[in-house]
Amino acid sequence: MYNIDLKKAKAMTGAEAVANAMRQIEPHVVAAYPITPQTPIVEYFAKFVADGVVRTEMIPVESEHSAMSAVVGAAAAGARAMTATSANGLALMHEVVYIAASSRLPIVMPVVNRALSGPINIHCDHSDAMAERDSGWVQFFAESNQEAYDLTILALKLAENENVRLPVMVNLDGFILSHGVEPVELLPDEVVKEFVGEPNVMYPLLDTEKPVTYGPLDLYDYYFEHKRQQVEAMENVKKVFPKVAEEFQKISGRKYDFVEPYKLEDAEYVMVALGSTNSTIKYVVDWMREEGFKVGALKIWMFRPFPKFQVQQYLNGRKGVIVLDRSASFGAEAPLYEAVKSALYNVTIRPQMGSYVYGLGGRDILPEHIRSAFEDAISGNLIVDEQRYLGLRE
Amino acid sequence: MPVNLFDLAKTFETRAEDVGLVQGHRLCPGCAAPIVVKFSLMVARKLGYEPVVALATGCLEVSTTIYPYTAWTVPYIHNAFENSAATMSGVETAAKALKKFGKIPQDKKYAFFVFAGDGGTYDIGLQSLSGMIERGHKVIYVLYDNEGYMNTGNQRSGSTPTGSNTTTAPVGKVIPGKVQLKKNIVEIVAGHEYVYAATASISDPNDFFAKIEKALNFDGPSFIAAFSPCVRFWRVPDSAANSISKLAVETKYWPLYEVDRGVYKVTRKPRQFKPLIEFLKPQGRFKPLLSRPDAEEIINELQEYVDRRWERLLILEEATKGKYIR
Numbered sequence: 001m002y003n004i005d006l007k008k009a010k011a012m013t014g015a016e017a018v019a020n021a022m023r024q025i026e027p028h029v030v031a032a033y034p035i036t037p038q039t040p041i042v043e044y045f046a047k048f049v050a051d052g053v054v055r056t057e058m059i060p061v062e063s064e065h066s067a068m069s070a071v072v073g074a075a076a077a078g079a080r081a082m083t084a085t086s087a088n089g090l091a092l093m094h095e096v097v098y099i100a101a102s103s104r105l106p107i108v109m110p111v112v113n114r115a116l117s118g119p120i121n122i123h124c125d126h127s128d129a130m131a132e133r134d135s136g137w138v139q140f141f142a143e144s145n146q147e148a149y150d151l152t153i154l155a156l157k158l159a160e161n162e163n164v165r166l167p168v169m170v171n172l173d174g175f176i177l178s179h180g181v182e183p184v185e186l187l188p189d190e191v192v193k194e195f196v197g198e199p200n201v202m203y204p205l206l207d208t209e210k211p212v213t214y215g216p217l218d219l220y221d222y223y224f225e226h227k228r229q230q231v232e233a234m235e236n237v238k239k240v241f242p243k244v245a246e247e248f249q250k251i252s253g254r255k256y257d258f259v260e261p262y263k264l265e266d267a268e269y270v271m272v273a274l275g276s277t278n279s280t281i282k283y284v285v286d287w288m289r290e291e292g293f294k295v296g297a298l299k300i301w302m303f304r305p306f307p308k309f310q311v312q313q314y315l316n317g318r319k320g321v322i323v324l325d326r327s328a329s330f331g332a333e334a335p336l337y338e339a340v341k342s343a344l345y346n347v348t349i350r351p352q353m354g355s356y357v358y359g360l361g362g363r364d365i366l367p368e369h370i371r372s373a374f375e376d377a378i379s380g381n382l383i384v385d386e387q388r389y390l391g392l393r394e
Numbered sequence: 395m396p397v398n399l400f401d402l403a404k405t406f407e408t409r410a411e412d413v414g415l416v417q418g419h420r421l422c423p424g425c426a427a428p429i430v431v432k433f434s435l436m437v438a439r440k441l442g443y444e445p446v447v448a449l450a451t452g453c454l455e456v457s458t459t460i461y462p463y464t465a466w467t468v469p470y471i472h473n474a475f476e477n478s479a480a481t482m483s484g485v486e487t488a489a490k491a492l493k494k495f496g497k498i499p500q501d502k503k504y505a506f507f508v509f510a511g512d513g514g515t516y517d518i519g520l521q522s523l524s525g526m527i528e529r530g531h532k533v534i535y536v537l538y539d540n541e542g543y544m545n546t547g548n549q550r551s552g553s554t555p556t557g558s559n560t561t562t563a564p565v566g567k568v569i570p571g572k573v574q575l576k577k578n579i580v581e582i583v584a585g586h587e588y589v590y591a592a593t594a595s596i597s598d599p600n601d602f603f604a605k606i607e608k609a610l611n612f613d614g615p616s617f618i619a620a621f622s623p624c625v626r627f628w629r630v631p632d633s634a635a636n637s638i639s640k641l642a643v644e645t646k647y648w649p650l651y652e653v654d655r656g657v658y659k660v661t662r663k664p665r666q667f668k669p670l671i672e673f674l675k676p677q678g679r680f681k682p683l684l685s686r687p688d689a690e691e692i693i694n695e696l697q698e699y700v701d702r703r704w705e706r707l708l709i710l711e712e713a714t715k716g717k718y719i720r
Contacts, residue, residue: 059483062521065477066521073481079488081484095474206488219461222462
């Protein structure tokens with residue numbers, strides 16, 4: 001939890017906040033392709049480049065596939081490289097998203113969440129990010145523009161840690177955050193510069209004195225071990241992240257963690273969600289608490305690696321756990337519900353669980369919807385594995 | 395004086411590892427692809443450049459980097475199949491940026507090479523290649539054209555010539571193999587305006603070297619289409635890559651020319667041409683076609699086609715003399 005000093009804060013969209021984080025990081029290379037609702041990030045950044053505010057070399061690529069490919073090339077070369085995308089752009093990158101992770105390249109990519117086609121839709125849901133959840137990238141979800149800004153900076157330090165060396169996605173909800181204006185407190189440029197420091201470059205391709213081979217053919221005799229190392233690197237994230245978060249707290253006063261509990265001390269019914277909807281959930285928690293209901297919320301800041309331990313700690317022994325998903329997994333449980341339910345398999349007192357899918361393709365989620373889900377739980381009307389929908393016409 | 399074969403042979407005969415690609419790789423005996431690579435890298439080395447190499451997925455890639463081994467003594471990156479040009483765009487831009495940020499000395503002379511087969515160039519990688527050229531990255535993209543998906547066992551590509559027998563466009567009772575014409579990749583590349591594009595053949599090393607040298611000296615993107623016989627699936631002897639390449643040039647099948655910012659130049663004009671059949675006949679991939687009852691008709695059509703294309707080249711050469719687009 002944090003308070004923003006409104007005297008220091010500026011009103012800006014999530015896109016502008018993220019673009020400013022990128023400006024302060026000043027990566028050597030940015031390769032990007034425009035896609036709604038990510039576009040303003042690239043536009044702001046292109047202006048910084050055009051005005052000479054940053055020395056970054058920008059590659060205006062001809063597709064997202066090439067954006068990720070160029071960023072992989074640049075990162076392997078020894079540069080700090082970034083890109084940003086949304087939905088179909090991320091899906092087009094998919095192949096190279098995996099390659100970036102398995103090449104252990106510390107790329108940071110803001111993803112402005114948007115529903116995947118089809119049918120084509122430009123508004124927010126998490127189907128794009130969920131399609132990449134097994135790609136080997138660390139995945140953060142921001143609740144606010146401030147978080148999107150902070151997490152972008154924090155992500156870079158986490159990605160480049162020598163025990164991690166993994167790419168990181170910073171997810172922010174399309175339009176809701178990317179185009180919505182909120183107060184954002186930017187850190188001073190020099191503070192960010194010092195925090196991110198010089199890039200920790202390992203095995204740069206451009207070192208012709210020590211030539212390296214990137215991306216060899218890796219068959220049944222080694223591929224498996226390399227995948228095991230990737231699993232290990234993800235585990236290391238869990239060890240490294242708290243330290244990076246602590247360092248970030250020192251410069252910002254804002255504390256990040258794997259999850260964020262909200263009024264959980266005595267809460268009997270807890271709602272779990274990703275992204276900006278958490279603000280609405282908190283509002284409903286306050287509203288219902290005024291009426292005496294013991295409700296609370298658990299925001300998942302880091303979805304990959306999944307903070308199983310923290311989820312168990314906070315949810316063990318609750319009467320009911322309601323999981324909200326902004327994407328569906330056709331023929332199986334919704335992704336966040338599945339992860340939370342799996343985490344709760346071995347707690348001592350398993351809560352009742354309910355799965356609610358909401359907001360697909362940008363459908364509004366209202367306080368009343370959230371309240372109705374809480375009320376289902378309170379009235380003992382949660383049925384495990386019965387997937388319900390909020391704000392859907394049946 | 396431009397670099398020549400004698401020069402290069404002398405320079406590298408005792409320092410084979412300096413070329414960049416060394417022995418021990420697992421390409422088929424007689425494959426032309428490693429010759430294409432060595433011809434390119436030797437010139438760069440000789441002229442004082444530090445080569446950095448990107449490969450598209452394909453024969454050359456899978457055969458030279460089987461983990462934990464590598465046959466490359468120069469920096470090498472393979473990303474995926476269709477994105478070698480985009481990957482190299484990133485590498486080249488990184489070098490530019492790192493020089494700007496003072497991380498790499500300004501005078502460091504890199505030569506950024508992409509080596510990709512015809513599948514990775516004519517087909518799946520065309521967009522990535524086009525983007526790289528349009529953006530003006532100083533990269534030398536070398537196509538080793540073996541006219542099909544040979545790594546996966548001889549499937550048809552946009553580069554496969556008419557009448558060739560492949561597993562996905564086989565010569566059958568009804569369909570005579572590939573019925574379409576081979577894509578003209580040099581024209582496509584040359585259409586990007588500010589680019590140096592050329593064809594090359596291992597059978598004419600000095601012409602090959604001159605074009606690599608020109609590419610290295612050019613301040614924009616370059617594209618070298620190198621004819622690269624696949625002895626395995628063209629069904630020719632291991633020793634035939636050079637002789638088949640020579641026939642390709644002598645029959646007008648693979649004219650040696652360049653398009654430098656819109657200016658055409660035919661770099662080799664054989665005094666006497668051989669009929670196309672002399673190129674087709676020794677190759678097993680055309681055998682099913684040649685044994686068809688309508689073979690003569692198809693061969694005549696193809697002969698007319700290469701003749702017309704040659705005429706067209708000469709006209710373009712005449713018409714564009716000195717008229718650089720930029």
